[in-house]
Amino acid sequence: MPFSADFLEKLILLALSAFAIPFVLKFWEQQRAVREKDRDAARLRQDKLIQAQTEFLDQLTQQLWRWRYLTMRVTYYGGTDVAARYGTAREAYDNQIWDVLNDIRFEISKSRRLVSVAVHDALRNFYNTIVEIDRDLLSISAEADPTAKKLMYTDMNHKVFSSVSESIDKLVETVAVDLGLSTHQSVP
């Protein structure tokens, strides 16, 4: 018995409602779930990156100032006549400087995957300044003339207190801006 066109149309509509539409809806739902999962994973990666950047900035700032105070103490007591305190400051410097340099260099190395190339270069340049100052301190400590030695420490104290401290602040701000962790848009 032949089917009428009307019957066939209804049959097709029934088949679509029963099978095709739920299938399409399920497919859409799956796609939405995949997209949401990808978004969550990206958000998690972003959160981890921001956390790593924040920790890096904190560590770097702490290590730079640790070095600065260790150095400052030697220059301060080296520029005065308090021999015992100079001896203590010098001993502390000699005992800690390798670890401090290691920690700073480690942070700079880590920065390679966290900051721009330009900022990484700025950090490496500052590390070279630190090494130069360490070399200068070694040279001053070997000076035989006590008056010249005291004045050389006073000059170094002046340098560390003013220009070096300012450089650290600027460097930390540059890194923070680069990481998007500063309220400033650009470094002044």
Place this chain on the structure above:
Amino acid sequence: MAVTLRLPADIARAAGVEELLLEAHSADELARRAAEAHPEIRRYLFDSSGRPRPSMAFYTENRILDPYEQLADGSVVEITFAISGG
């Protein structure tokens, strides 16, 4: 201008005098004249490049002098070296 330069104790010991009476128009010139008169204190006043030590300051009548400021005849200028803590 005849100006009196008072030296810090360490440098005075090396120069063998506490004060120098020198002809100079500015504190910078005064330090250079002092180094000419007493070459043994040159390295205390100037660094290895010949520049005045960055921590060196000049005082007169309880105020810091600009190194190139015109000095008055009969001025008394004192050299000090600034040191900072913290």
